[in-house]
Amino acid sequence: MIAALISLTVLGTSLGLILGLAARFFKVEGNPLVEELEALLPGTQCGQCGYPGCTGAAQALAAGSAPLTLCPPGGRVVVTALAARLGVEADLSGVEDAGPRIAEVREELCIGCTRCYKVCPTDAVLGAAKHIHAVFSEACTACGSCVDVCPTEAILLRPAAPTLQSWGWGKPGLQPLAIAQGMAA
Amino acid sequence: MKLFKMRGGVHPEARKADSSERPIRILPLPPLLHVPLQQHIGAPAKPVVRVGEKVLAGQLLGVGQGHVTAPVHAPTSGYVVAIGDHPAPHPSGLSAATVTIAPDGEGRWFEYEVPADPFVLAPDDISARAGAAGIVGLGGAAFPSSVKLDASRQSGVDTLVINGGECEPYLTCDDRIMRERAAGIVTGIRLIQHAVGAGHAIVGIEDNKPEALAAMRAAAVATGVQIRAVPAMYPMGWEKQMIHALLGREVPAEGRSADIGVLVHNVATAWAVQQAICLARPLVSRIVTVSGGAVIAPCNLEVPIGTPVQALFDACGGFRTTPARLVLGGPMMGQQIVRTSVPVVKGTSGVLALTQAEIGRAAPAPCIRCSTCVRACPVGLLPLEIAARVRSDDLAGAVALGLKDCIGCGSCSYVCPSGIPLVHFFNYAKGDLAAQARSKAKQETTRKLAAERSARMERIVREREEAAAARKAAKAAKEAAARAAATTEAAA
Amino acid sequence: MTTIAHSPHARAANSVSRIMATVMLALVPVTLFGFWLNGWPAVYLWTVSLAAALAGEAAALKFQRRAVKPALLDGSGVLTAWLLALSLPPWAPWWIAVVGALFAVVIAKQVFGGLGQNVFNPAMAARVMLLISFPLEMTTWVPPMSQPGLLDSLAVTFGGMQVDAVSSASLLGHVKTEFSRGLGLEQALAGHYAPLDALWGRRSGSLGETSALLILAGGVFLLARRIITWHAPVAMLAGVTLPALLMNLVAPEHYADPVYHLLSGGVMLAAFFIVTDPVTSPNTAAGQLLFGLGCGLLTYVIRTWGAYPEGVAFAVMLMNAATPLIDRYIKPRIYGRTRQGEPLMTRHAKKDAA
CATH class of the missing domain: 3.30.70.20 (Alpha-Beta Plaits)
Incomplete structure (x- = not known):
């Protein structure tokens, strides 16, 4: 009886001690994921996502409470970057990408x-x-x-008006390639 | 001599005889010349003339800006009537900055100093003169030649390869220039050789041009320039293919031919170099093949840069039937245009008016994985696999399969029995990747701007607070002083 | 709005339907020979097979709400049914052809997504399914040149007439049976095997598999027309020949010689018309060599040590399953890169390294 009590007490104390030490030595300052995600966002703090600035948006993304497509100015590039970082499939259907x-x-x-x-x-x-x-x-x-x-x-x-530098071919078979009007030779 | 066997390639119907047997004609001056300020890869030229100014043939219209760039010159004497946007020879149909010149018909040349013996010029002087003459690669890529010459001289090349492949169907402008101006081309080759210090110079000409081979061989006697026949196949005119066929060397991926000690120039570029160095004539005209089933009398024309495409068709008797498609360049890599008001530029090797029968049917069917495209690809890619990735928006997957190594030669699309626009998929993907890179770069810029701004705002707020605190402190001090004075007064 | 076409502004004169039509043309001689050898039942069986495939494919497309006409006109369904018919016993009942053809185009092809999407060769998948499900009907053969009249033939194909009376074993089946009775190869082959007849095709066997010579002629035609390349056929024939040669040298009394293996069963037909199927074979020449070699080796292994007398269909399906793997690992070297995909070393880098 006594032996069991002692051994359990010792076990509990030492495990608690280890946990306490671990909490002290492996303490994480903030969430590194939030910082990484914030680096992927435009950083202009425009607030269009509905969160208080890009930090707020990054926190929401890290918590999983915001969709990847939350950033209108970021467009497709940001969605794919976030998806790659979070290791999820990017659903681009929700991004209206009418170009820049x-x-x-x-x-x-x-x-x-x-x-x-x-x-x-x-x-x-x-x-x-x-x-x-x-x-x-x-x-x-x-x-x-x-x-x-x-x-x-x-x-x-x-x-943004397309220029000779920014113009590119459309995806074949999806949309006809629209070009400037008034093409009479 | 040994020729090295190539991988891939296709044998499209050549259709060169339509235009190859007629001598080069000089096109009469059109009423207006539209000279775009960017006819080359790199930064556009900056205009140095004003509207209303009189210019002479060969006079500078725009100077190059930056490192990779080229100037543009007046094709003939006349007046600058406009500087502004004009439809560019580009599939987008967009406009670009253009200098419009109304020729005065005199054709007087601007006098540049002509060297007595061009071969005593310093090598760097030759490339500087070629650069000042606005010479760019005339095979179609339009890369500024002086940049290539300088880079090659600095890194050191042992062999100069002159590309007389002209593998695109229909086009015969290089064929004709070799037949008619072989001596000038050989001089140009020797000048380029001198400019980069290359020990060997080899001209590769497809074996379907026996007259050009004979003319070049005759002109090259006792000059050390070798003339070699290479098998006719597409894309033999791709410079890496030509290097491999002649020398058996392979340019590393992401590298340039100078990395393996080779410099490649087109035969027409060699001719332009000879004109620029020996006669001090800038590049203001070029040979253009006008051909296609819808053209009444296909031929080769020497055309002033800036001539509207319509004038070329008119000079060839106009159209037999309404063309189904107008193309700048060859049918394999050329670009469709929709209006004939676009000008001929330095890189325009041909203008084609094609009938529907020449274009062929295009009813896309499913891919049957026949791998004809794999056998046709000169680069060793798997076009069917890359296109499948692009179709499902897996651009990363496409890049992993070598999308960026694709040279866009179109051999895969040409042979596909299912009519799948493979090379269109690849160029769409490349454009999309470039757009993503641009938007990423812009995001970096704006992030920096936003950070600077918030730092500035913080600073302003802090300064305001500090100022307020200072004022408060001053006021307090003043009051204290006043109180002290009052106390002293009272005490007194 | 105008649509701008991307280059190239020229196209080679070929199309999927032209490829299919050329393959069918190559099959005509051996098919006609099969008709002549086996009489009207063979004609009926072939016709039923094609009709069932067309009907099944049309129904499947309709069900998916996809365009029916272009898919039927490309000729791939007809070719599948044709190849299946050639691999059936010529006097098999009509429903064997119907079930097989429907399985081929609906289950093995349309369920996977239609032309170009199927993993397994549809004709071979159907043949394997039939062989496992209806072993009796699939192994009942008739002696060559037993040609009933038009009406009797109808009874053979559609009337369920018992053909046991005239049945005879195919060579591979016969040898296997004799082996199981403990007889040696020489005894088993005695009176059953004449290489010259096998070459010509005057013997019992599937509708279109008996005449090695005519199949070879069709294959050479396809090679000349550049519809197929030599890699997979040659590799498959080598895959059968090499182990046969080796085993025959080691123990000739128990293992038949390579000629016997090459001229028996479906090897020739498979080598030129099945393993060359673009959809289910690898993309690269090296991959096709490996694929063909695998088909040949597995065929030999199944024939020699397996439970079934013939192994071509199983071998092809096994290698079909391996095709994506082959394609993943065997790719052409990209210009300017090493096989691993790294850029080649430049002259300067080489100097620096040295």
């Missing part, structure tokens, strides 16, 4: 109020107070923050 889009300022409506300039997460809006703004297309992620704040609805998200 960029914001465009309609000059006749712009009053130069600089609100878009202030909210743009990537400093893609050029211009100053009382001047018509323009968008630097290389920096625009089409996050839409500027669209929301524009008082005159002067900003639109438009598909």
Whole structure:
């Protein structure tokens, strides 16, 4: 009786001690997965996913409570990257990938109020107070923050116009290859 | 001499006799010339002329920017009437920056200094002159020649291979230029040899061009330039195929021919080099084959760069029937165009107007895994397997099977009994991968921008807080001082 | 909107239906010979087999809501049924052909996804199924040149007439039976085996498997038309010949010579028309060599040591199953790369390494 009690006590104590030590020495600072996922996201904190910034989105992704397709500006590239990291099959059917889009300022409506300039997460809006703004297309992620704040609805998200460099063949047999209108020789 | 056996390849109907027996004609000047600022691989040229300015033939219109680039020159004397967008010779039908020139009909040349003896020029001077003359690969790839010459001279090449394969059906522009201008080509070859210090120069010509072989052999006597016949098959004109056939050497994947000590240039490029060095004439025209079943009188024309394609068809008597398809280049790798207003550029080797019978039927059937494409592929890929991956959007799988090694020669699509557009699948996948790479690069840029911005915002907030704290402190100090003064006063 | 066509803007003059038609053309001589040798029942059996395959394929396509006409016109279903008919005993009852043809096109082909998707050769799958399910009907042979009249023939094929009275064993079956009775090879073969007749085809056997010479002629025709390559056929014949030669040298009294094996059963037909099936054979020349060799070896092994007198169909199906594996491991070397897929060394890298 005594022997059993002692041995169980010793066993319990030592195991508890090991567990306690392990918790101390192998402690993980934050969730590394969250950080890795955040690195895959655009990092513009635009909030279009509905989470507070890319960190919030990464936490939700790590917890499995958000779909891989949550990031509209990221497009297909981000979905496939996330899927590869999380080791799941990417369901691309939900991603509307109309190709890259960029914001465009309609000059006749712009009053130069600089609100878009202030909210743009990537400093893609050029211009100053009382001047018509323009968008630097290389920096625009089409996050839409500027669209929301524009008082005159002067900003639109438009598909980026294809150039000779960005044009590519469509997938055979799926969509006919549309080309510019007015093709008369 | 030994020729090395090639893998794969196909034997499409040559259809060269339509145009090969007529001498090269000089096309009369069209009313307008549309000279695109980018006719080469690399960065576009920057215009250096203004609208309304008078230019002479050979005068600089645009200077190259960056490392891999080429300038463009006025094809004839006249006035610059526009600088802006014009439909590009590209399947997208998109426009590109173009200088439009109205010829004045005088054809006066801009005077450049002509070297007394081009063979005493320093090697780097030759490649600089070729670069300044706007020479690009005239076989179709349009890679700036001076970049290739410089790289080859620096890494050291022992053999110069001159590509007279012309394996594309219909095309005979290289055939004709070899028959008619062999002496100039051989001089050009020797100049290139001099520019890169290559000990050997070998011209590979397909054995279906006996006249060209004879003319080149006669011109090459006692010059050390070897002329060799290679079997006629497609894609013999692929430079790696030509190197293998002549030398038995294999260019490593992801590498260039200079890695194995070989430089390859096209025969028409050699001719252009001779013109540029010996006569100081920039590249402002080229030989173009006009052919196809819908053309009344197929022939070869010497065409000023920028001439609308329509003018070429007109010069050949127009159309016999309404063409089913217009193609720039050869039928195997050429690109369809929908309007004949697009200009001839430096890389345009042919313009074809094909009938439906020539194009052949295209009713896609399921793949029966007959592996005819595997036997046809000159690279040793499994086209059927790669296409199956691409079809199911497994681009990573396609890359693992060697998608990036595909040269897009179209042999697989040509032979497929099921009419599967294999090479279209591959080019779609390559385009998609490139788009993904671009969007990834952009994401890196914007991430950096976003980080910079949030750092700046934090800094502004911090500075504001610090300023506020400083003000508060100053105010407090002031009040304290005032209070102290008041106390002193009261005490006093 | 205009659609822009991708290059190439030219096509070789070939198509799936043309390939199938050429193969059928190559089968005509041996089929006509089979008709002549076995009389009207063979004609009926062949016709029933083709009709059943067409009907079955049409029904299967309709059920999948896929276009019926283009799939039927490509000729693959007809060819499958044709090959199956050639591998059946010529006097087999009509329902053997119906069940076999339906199994071939519906179960072995359409269930897998139709043309190009099947793992197993449909004709061989059907033959194996029939052999296992209906061993009696599948091993009842008639002596050559027993030609009943038109109406009697109808009774043979459709009336369930007992053909026991005229039945005779195929050579492979006979030898196996004699072995089981403890007789030696020489006794077993005595009076049953004449290599010259086997070459010509005047003997008992399946509808289209008796005349080695005519099958060879069809095969040579296909080779000349570049429909098939030499790799798989030669490898299969070698796969049968080599072990037969070896075993015959070791113990001639127990193991038949290579000529006996080559000219018996379905080896010749399989070598030129079955193992060359593009869908179920490997993609590469090396893979096809391995595939053919495997088919030949397994055929010999099953014939010699297995329970069944003939092993071609089993051997082909086993190698069909191995085809994806062969394709996974045997690939052509990509230009500029080593077999492992690494870029070749450049001149400079080689110098540095040295």
